[in-house]
Each structure stands twice: as C-alpha cells, then as structure tokens.
Amino acid sequence: MNIFKQLELVGFKSFPDKINVTFDGGITAIVGPNGCGKSNVADAIRWVLGEQSAKLLRGKSMFDVIFSGTEKRKPLSYCEVSLVFDNTKRWFNIEFDEVIFTRKLYRSGDSEYCINRNSCRRKDIIDLLYDSGIGKDGYSIIGQGKIDEILMSRPEDRRSIFEEAASISKYKAKKEESESRLDRTRDNVSRLMIKYNEVGNQLAPLKKQSEDAKLFLELRDRLKDLEINSYLYQYENANRIKSEIEAKTKGL
Numbered sequence: 001m002n003i004f005k006q007l008e009l010v011g012f013k014s015f016p017d018k019i020n021v022t023f024d025g026g027i028t029a030i031v032g033p034n035g036c037g038k039s040n041v042a043d044a045i046r047w048v049l050g051e052q053s054a055k056l057l058r059g060k061s062m063f064d065v066i067f068s069g070t071e072k073r074k075p076l077s078y079c080e081v082s083l084v085f086d087n088t089k090r091w092f093n094i095e096f097d098e099v100i101f102t103r104k105l106y107r108s109g110d111s112e113y114c115i116n117r118n119s120c121r122r123k124d125i126i127d128l129l130y131d132s133g134i135g136k137d138g139y140s141i142i143g144q145g146k147i148d149e150i151l152m153s154r155p156e157d158r159r160s161i162f163e164e165a166a167s168i169s170k171y172k173a174k175k176e177e178s179e180s181r182l183d184r185t186r187d188n189v190s191r192l193m194i195k196y197n198e199v200g201n202q203l204a205p206l207k208k209q210s211e212d213a214k215l216f217l218e219l220r221d222r223l224k225d226l227e228i229n230s231y232l233y234q235y236e237n238a239n240r241i242k243s244e245i246e247a248k249t250k251g252l
C-alpha cells in the first residue's frame with residue numbers, strides 16, 4: 001500500500017483542468033513527450049508540501065505556478081493542489097485514516113493551506129511532515145538532473161539525502177535537540193560546581209566563626225552566673241560585717 005494515494009491539480013502550471021493522479025501499489029510512472037508536464041507533476045508535489053522557492057519550482061515568481069494561458073486558453077486566476085495520504089498506519093500524528101494536504105494560490109496574492117479541507121498554517125503541514133520523517137525539503141523528490149548531482153556530491157551531502165529518504169533525519173534532529181539540552185545541563189552543572197567549591201572554601205572560616213560564637217555564648221552565661229554569685233557573696237558578706245560591727249558597738 002502506498003502512503004501517497006492521490007494528487008489532485010487544478011490550474012497548476014500546464015494543467016488548467018482538474019486532473020487526478022492516483023498512486024496504486026508498486027511504482028507509478030508518468031510518461032510523455034518533452035514539455036507535456038511530467039516535471040510539473042513533481043513540482044506540484046513539492047509545492048503542496050510547502051515549497052517556498054520559486055526557483056526550485058522552476059519559475060521566476062511564485063505566481064508562475066498558476067496556469068498562465070495558451071494561445072487557445074485564457075490564464076487562470078487561481079490554482080490548487082491536494083495530496084492525499086494514507087494514514088491507516090498513523091504515519092502522521094493525527095487521528096484520521098486519510099490525510100489531505102491542500103495549497104491554494106490566487107493571483108491577488110491570497111493563499112491558503114488546508115489539512116483535511118480545514119484551513120491551517122503552512123507550519124502545521126510542515127510540522128506534520130517533519131514528524132512523519134517525510135521532511136520539509138522534499139529530498140525524496142529527485143528531479144531531473146538530480147541523479148547526477150547526487151552521484152557527484154560530497155559523501156556527507158549524499159549521506160544527508162539518504163538519511164532524509166530513510167526518515168532518519170527526524171531522529172537526528174531530536175538527537176541534536178537532546179544533545180544541546182545535555183550541553184546546557186552540563187553548563188549548569190559546571191556552574192553549580194563552581195558555586196559549590198566557592199561555598200566549600202567559605203565553609204572552614206565559617207565553622208571557626210560559629211565555634212567562636214558558641215564559646216562566646218557559653219562564656220557570657222558563665223560570666224553572668226559568676227557575677228550574680230559575686231554580688232550575692234558581697235551582699236551576704238556586707239550583712240555579716242554590718243552585724244559584727246553592730247554587735248561591737250552595742251558592747252561598747
């Protein structure tokens with residue numbers, strides 16, 4: 001079962017009338033003479049998946065994707081492409097067995113994206129695609145001349161093309177995200193270690209100060225006791241001396 005089920009074009013490039021391309025099991029091939037619109041079909045897939053580069057769509061401006069007329073037919077003011085996916089295996093993280101992405105563009109400049117015919121943002125489509133591993137750059141669309149480019153490219157670049165096609169890129173992106181989070185945590189840990197050591201260095205003098213303070217309190221209490229005792233002694237002693245003197249003066 002293909003994950004791509006159907007492509008619907010209206011007013012896109014050389015297709016003024018609505019056409020449906022169905023992708024049954026196995027390989028679907030589109031054949032025809034030069035200039036019949038084969039590459040336009042691939043462009044339509046790129047476009048509905050959110051392509052923003054007119055150049056990659058082989059045009060000068062984005063409006064070049066709207067049917068611009070022929071000798072026999074007037075230009076159209078609008079184009080629309082829908083791509084229907086099978087989602088019974090939940091490739092896309094939404095609870096529908098079928099996912100339809102749609103993109104529309106009007107010559108007035110208005111444009112719209114939809115998921116299952118409901119208006120959405122481009123980002124919603126990109127996020128769904130990205131999470132599914134299909135990828136926003138459409139690497140898996142290998143256009144005319146691309147094979148040579150892939151064969152001639154540096155091994156690292158070639159690797160990234162295959163990684164994208166093998167849906168590894170989403171895991172790579174997640175790995176990079178986790179690694180950067182890990183780096184941030186490592187930074188935090190080393191900052192905490194610096195603080196910990198600083199505090200550790202202050203610990204010895206603080207311990208000494210706290211022992212001194214405890215000793216001070218003990219000595220202060222002891223001093224208070226001794227002072228009270230000394231007053232009591234002096235008081236009693238004074239009383240005794242007073243009575244002795246009184247006794248002596250009486251005897252005189």
Ligand code: ATP
Pocket residue numbers: 012013014015032033034035036037038039040041064065066067068069144
């Ligand atoms: P080849 O076999 O040479 O690669 P192809 O089948 O891939 O050809 P495409 O490049 O898909 O052909 O189609 C080119 C045709 O599409 C041209 O005739 C061009 O005039 C037509 N075309 C492109 N954009 C538009 C447009 N906006 N309006 C009308 N026709 C368009």
Ligand code: MG
Pocket residue numbers: 038039040144
């Ligand atoms: Mg072509």
